[in-house]
Every structure is written in C-alpha cells, then in structure tokens.
Amino acid sequence: NAITFTVTRTGDAQANQTVNVATSIASGDTASANDFTEKTETLTFAQGETSKTFTVQTTPDTLLEGNETFTVSLSNPTSGAIISSTNGTAKGTIEDSIITITANTQDGPIVGANVFFDGNFNGIRDEDEPQTTTDSTGNFTLEISGASYDLNKNGRIDPTEGYYIATGGRDAITGLPFTGNLRAVAGSAVVTPITTLVSSIVDTGVSLKDALTQVNNALGIPDSVDLVTFNPISTENLGSSESLKVLTAQASVQALIGQITAAFESVTNIDGITLANQVTSNLATAVLESQDFNLSNVDQIKSLITNTVTSLTELDNTLDLTKITDNTEKISQIVSDSSEQILTATSMSTGFKAQKVAQSDITQDIIAALEGLQSFDDVVTGEALKELINNATIETLVNLEVTSSTVMEDGISNLVYTFTRIGDTDNTLTVNYDITGTADSNDYTGAIPGKGQTITFAAGSSKATLTVDPIPDIIIENDESVVLTLAPGTGYTVGTSTAVTGTINNDDPAPEFSIAAASATEGNSITFTVTRTGDAQANQTVDVETSIGSDDTANANDFTAKTETLTFAQGETSKTFTVQTTPDTLLEGNETFTVSLSNPTSGAIISSTNGTAKGTINNDDPAPEFSIAAASATE
Secondary structure (H helix, E strand, O other), rough: EEEEEEEEEOOOOOOOOOEEEEEEEOOOOOOOOOEOOOOOOEEEEOEEEEEEEEEEEOOOOOOOOOEEEEEEEEOOOOOOOOOOOOOOOEEEEOOOOOEEEEEEEEEOOEEEEEEEEEEEOOOOOOOOOOEEEEEOOOOOEEEEEEEHHHOOOOOOOOOHHHHEEEOOOEEEEOOOEEEOEEEEEEEOOOEHHHHHHHHHOOOOOOOOOHHHHHHHHHHHHOOOOOOOOOHHHHHHHHOOHHHHHHHHHHHOOOHHHHHHHHHHHHHOOOHHHHHHHHHHHHHHHHHHHHOOOOOHHHHHHHHHHHHHHHHHHHHOOOOOOHHHHHHHHHHHHHHHHHHHHOOOOOHHHHHHHHHHHHHHHHHHHHHHHHOOOOOOOOOHHHHHHHHHOOOOOOEEEEEEEOOEEEEEEEOOOOEEEEEEEEEOOOOOOEEEEEEEEEHHHHHHHHOOOEEEEEEEOOOOOEEHHHHHHOOOOOOOOOEEEEEEEOOOOOOOOEEOOOHHHEEOOOOOOOOOOEOEEEEEEEEOOEEEEEEEEEEOOOOOOEEEEEEEOOOOOOOOOEEOOOOEEEOOOOOEEEEEEEEEOOOOOOOOEEEEEEEEEOOOOOOOOOOOOOOOEEEEEEEOOOOOOOOOOOOOOOO
C-alpha cells in the first residue's frame, strides 16, 4: 500500500510558495531501499492553501518481519517561508501485519511435530511459509504475514487462504512416533485425523460447511460439534458428553488410515506420506458417498482398500499389489476388529490403549503377514485382542491451569487451580508441584507455600483441584501472586511446563499524604502539617520540598529553600515541615511560595487535591505615613 504524508503550512498563507519533500533512510531507520520507492517532489501551495499530501509507495514482500521505518524531510521553502524546527522531518512506517494463530495437534497430543502454514496448497513447506514445533501438550503458535496471506485483507486467515499441516513428532499418550500427515483448514483450533479428512473433502470442491456436515453425519457425531474447533481432550475435562465420541472417532480414523497405509507401504516402494494421503483421499470420497460410514464395517473397509488399489494402479500400472488383493478380506477383518475396539471404548484411557495396540502390535502383525513372516490367522483378534488392550501401557500427561486467575483479597472468590491428566486414568496418581510467589501463608488458606507439594487424582478421575482462599486484611500492600509449577514425578509426564500464576489483588485503600497551607510573619518559621490518612500500619516516607511556582510572589531571598524526607512510623498520622523566612525592612505585600509532596513509599499515594500547599510570608514593616503640621504667617 501507499503511505500518505500531510504537509501543512501555518501562518501567512497569502503567497504562492513551494517546498521540497524527499524520502531517505536515516540512522535508526529499519527499512531498506527495497521496501519502498524512493521519491522527491516539489509541492506548490497556492494562495490560501494550508495543506498538501505526499505519497510513498511501499513494496510488498513475503518476508515475516517487523515494522520498518524510513524518513521524509522538508527543504528549500520559498518566498520567505521556513521549515519547522521540530516537525521538519517525519517517519514513515511500513507495517507488516502479523496474524498470530494457536491450535492443538492430536492423535493423542503430538509433541515435537513440525507444523507449517501451507499458503499455496501444495502440501509442502515453501521457504516463505512460517513453521513451528508443537510443545509438550501438542499446542503450537504460528505467526503468519497478513500482507502475504490475508488475501481478502479482513485481518484473519480464512479457510480458503491456506492449511495448517503437521508432520512427525510423538504421541504423548501412546508414546509412539507419529508417522502420518495431519491437515486442517486455516482458522481451525485443532489439527486431527478428522480435520485431515474434512480437508480432503474440501479439496474436492465441497464447502467447509458441507464437508463438516457430511463428516458429522457419516461418523455419527452430532451437528452441534464443530470438528475444526472442538478439542475432545480439553472438553472431556470440562465434562462434555461428546468428548469420548469424537476422540474415539479420530483415533479410529487414524488407525484405519495408518494400518491400510502400512499394508501398502510393505509391498511397494511408495513413501508413507504419499500413501497416507491417497488412503485419506479415498476415505473422503467414501464418506461423501455414504451417509453412514462405519469405521469398523468390514465391507466398507474392503471397498476402501480396493479403491486404493485402483487409484495406485492408475498412477503406476507396474505396481504389483497381488499380496493386497489376495488378502483384502483378511486385512479388512483385522482393521475392522481394531476399529471396533477403539470405537466401543468406555473411557478415554481404554480408547488410548486400543489405539496404541492398533497402531503398534496389530499394524506390525499385518506387515509381518504380508511379508510372509507369519500367517494372517496368527494376528490377534477377538477376546485375545481385548486382553492385549487391557494389558497395554500408556503414558499420562498432566496439565495445570487456574480459573479466575485474579481475585480480590476479600475472600469472596477463590483461585482454583485445576490439575488434569490425559492417558491412564484407571488408578490413583500423585502429582508433585511447587508453590511460590509473593503471597505467603498469611495471605491465603487451602494450600501450603513451598516446594514438594502433592495432589492426588482419584482412580478413574481425570481432574483434581486445589482451591486457594485469600485471607482478608486491612494492610495496604501490593497485589500478591500465588505461583504453581508442576514438578516431575513417578507415573506421569509434565505437560504444562510453564508456571501458572494466580493473583490476589489488594482491596485496601492506599494511605494518602496531604499537606495544609500555613503562614507566619516574615523572620519567623512557617510550620506545615503533613497528614497521612487511611492505613497507618506500615513505616512509610514522603519527600517535602519548597519551590516558587509561576503564581507565587516570593523570591529566593524571602525564605530558605528546603527539601526533607519525612518518616512516618507505624501508627503515626501527622508530621511537620518547617521553613525559615527571611526578615527585611521592605514595605511589601504578603508573599507566597509552594511546598510539594512527592515519592511516597510502601504503596502510599499523594492527595490529588492537597498534594501541594501555599506558604504565606506576612509583611511586618509599618507603612510610610505622610503628615502635615500647622503653620501661620502675618498678613
């Protein structure tokens, strides 16, 4: 965009006058010559004109960068005009609008995944596309250049302007490396196997709204669940009735795609990502064609495998997929059994265990059978599969957050710290944490400050809470913090690695210092009284200083200038400040000077109305008196 500067003429505008305007890159500027079009122009002000504009064209780029500045200067005014000494130059700022998005990647939470914004929909990261890595809870933040990717300039990245793509990393719950490729349309709050399926449907030209409706219906998920924003893990801790349904559906989608991909990868030289994309595309087509796609239906899985054979053969007719076609029925039954166990899980813990077994043991068995290392009949199914799932071990991820992160010290509202665990919730779990912060045990109940504190999850529970109840007092003090930090322990992994801070706000009015006016006859001392109102429990100081204000009539010879720090001990409410005046023999009016308060300590404030006072020096010199005496003379 172009930057428009306004050049103003003040004062006499009766003459025709010109002034030169030029761009430059001055010391301290951050723009380069490539960021804008250099320009010099002579502006002509006709009689009566008081303003003109000067426009500089900026240069678009695809770099993620901060705002950049350049300088515009005025020179060579004509016909007696001058350049302002303070506003003869101005800065031009080229703003690179950065749009920040945050989201979460899930199979379970995927830790250490590479995430990038795919602005040209080519499925690979180009040099100018921003990227990041997911944290210990699967969350990520991307900073996207609005200038480059906000094509409709509405201040956000819309679904039609790009995808979020996640690859690699590790599932924090199953502990397995994530080998798939997840996608979500821009604006999504989660990147999951289901958002990947939705994205594949959008690729066919279907609108996002219709794609979501189709997937909701096909997977039996209520229309009220927005699959691109619904986080089944966090909402499960909030008591959502749909969380388990969505989690098992997305785990089943990923297991289905992963097992079929692994089968094809074992008999071809095609890389796993390409195969997974093809299987996902075929699954998207199947979902579009079916109002009820059952992820554990053998016939529908068989059709998906058959369609994948067809599409891969169309891409490369030299592929030998005989091992797949000869065993499609058996592979479909095995995949169906795995999906059934995931979909019928009665808890998230069981669902994660079923997911792990499907993605590890059963997938490895399918590969071994295709490679002739074992029989398909040896693949675990039925009751043996249930037993394998029941004995599977998964990891537990513990997170921490505080609700009502700021409360008053009156104790009406509390700081509630919520510990949540994802993964194995079948048994009790004791979690370690530390409490630090500026608040201490005199400021709240419900918790004990210090390191090595513990909280215990009940068996079957995914949540434990710690309630910090502020203790009301009448002490004026700063707002105080209660900081909880998860610490390592046995049987879990720390998810929330940063400190979680709650704040107890002081509700006691600050002590206020004020000063009253005073006077004395010249030659005497003037004594001012400084008063502290409100809480007087703390030791506090305040500075007192004389000055001569613009409306004062005294001069420096009329009193002895003075600065003093007054210290108020606990319980003291007033102190005095004395200024010595200077006697003279001048006949003059009463004279004033100013005394001001400043720099109060320990949370005190200066009165907004009585933070200064006048000292009046009363004149004591008698006024000169004219008199006349009687007189006489002889006529």
